[in-house]
Amino acid sequence: MSGARRDQAGLADDRGFIVVAVLWMLAALAALALIYLTYVTNTAVTVAVNADxxxxxxxxxxxIELAAYRLTARNEAARPTSGTFNARVGAGRVSVTFRSEAxxxxxxxxxxxxxxxxMTALGVSATDAPVYADRILAWRSSTExxxxxxxxxxxxxxxAPYLPRHAPFPHSEELWLVRGIPAAVVERVLPFVTVFSNMRAVNLLDAAPQVxxxxxxxxxxxxxxVLRDRADPNLDPRALVGLxxxxxxxxxxxxxxxxxxAVELPSHRRSSAEIVILLxxxxxxxxxVLSWHNAVDGSAGKPL
Incomplete structure (x- = not known):
């Protein structure tokens, strides 16, 4: 092969190498662009979620502030034990229901x-209910x-890897730790109990029918x-106690x-939270604030 042909072949090889190198660089840049685009997209989504x-x-x-204001604006004797209201706050909407822990x-x-x-009202047998009640009393009763x-x-x-607290329940969920009460019973009871009312009695006007x-x-x-009479706005509420x-x-x-x-954001996303407050x-x-449960992510704050 003559020198001219060798030079042409070498030049062709060099050009081929350069083309391959350029293609690899373009592929690398495309990958970097895709990574950057993914990062930007995820960041935008994260920012939007955090903003919401x-x-x-x-x-x-x-x-909460509006509910507290409505309650504290009236003296204790005239203070409502339950109520509901709606309000527009900025571009969002708020729906509030409040009810005394009584x-x-x-x-x-x-x-x-x-x-x-x-427990009997919730379907527990009349034989087992007193036994389960004794378990609760024993858990909270002090001992020397x-x-x-x-x-x-x-x-x-x-x-059990623990002993009864022998002190008040700090929160209702501790009922899960009380031995001798079936889990199904605990699950049924929890929506109707509290540790915040500090009362031996329940409010007939606001209590659930099961209570x-x-x-x-x-x-x-x-x-x-009782359920029929408490719906009568003309009835003296004190008559219910006697009844x-x-x-x-x-x-x-x-x-x-x-x-x-319950809130509705300007983006039309909805969220809700359940909070117990002490006036x-x-x-x-x-x-x-005594307890906070945020329904957005299911997180529950322990009572303070």
């Missing part, structure tokens, strides 16, 4: 007949240090009459309120 969450939190807080059975204050009555407590022995016999049915001495016929026998029944409210706030009679703050 911040807006939702702001609207929920606005709903509508629920207090795990720390309720006597045995009320605890067992609630070093005292041989039968309930402690019961937990040791079951092989009213659990009052000692309540019969099916009497239950229907229900007066035992563990009241029309008074608690200083703790359960506030449900304060003095101090710089009108209320204190």
């Amino acid at each position: 969450r911040l807006q939702a939190d702001a609207l929920v807080n606005a709903g 509508a629920r059975v207090d795990l720390n204050m309720a006597p045995k007949p009320l605890l067992s009555g609630l 240090p070093g005292q041989d407590n039968p309930e402690d022995s019961y937990y040791r016999t079951l092989g 009213v049915a659990g009052l000692p001495g309540m019969t099916p016929g009497l239950l229907q009459q 229900a026998g007066g035992t563990n029944a009241t029309v008074e409210g608690s200083k703790a309120y359960r506030v449900t706030v 304060l009679e003095s101090g710089d703050e009108p209320y204190r």
